[in-house]
Amino acid sequence: MAQPAARTLTKARAAARFRAIGAAYIDFALSEPRLYAAAFAECAPPSREDNPSAWAILAESLDALVATGAMPRSRRSGAEVVAWSSVHGVSTLLPSPLPATAPGDRKLIVTQVLDGVARSLEITR
Numbered sequence: 001m002a003q004p005a006a007r008t009l010t011k012a013r014a015a016a017r018f019r020a021i022g023a024a025y026i027d028f029a030l031s032e033p034r035l036y037a038a039a040f041a042e043c044a045p046p047s048r049e050d051n052p053s054a055w056a057i058l059a060e061s062l063d064a065l066v067a068t069g070a071m072p073r074s075r076r077s078g079a080e081v082v083a084w085s086s087v088h089g090v091s092t093l094l095p096s097p098l099p100a101t102a103p104g105d106r107k108l109i110v111t112q113v114l115d116g117v118a119r120s121l122e123i124t125r
Helices: 011-031 033-039 054-068 079-093 106-120
Strands: none
Touching: 011 033, 011 054, 011 079, 011 106, 054 079, 079 106
16 A cells, blocks of 8 residues: 655745744643643652653754755754743733733734744745
């Protein structure tokens, strides 16, 4: 039996996947705040590592952006920190009262953060 053709990873697909990973992180944090907090609570080291880890998934998605030409190779170094700190930061801030000058629509804030990460890493579709 013939194997189905592997889906070709395009610039657009790599960019959409990267954005979806960030959006899913934020969505999980907002929809499951106690589980999100527990994920960052101090505890004994796990008996086994996650496979793949969230960090590895993020790194692979960034590598795919470079491989498809959706992100310049020059932006790759340290990109995990830029992406993670942005989505983690907004995930932590959104449950809190927002400053009066912030947009009131949380979806708009999430969109602005994800757009900002894409701009800072020079991601194109």
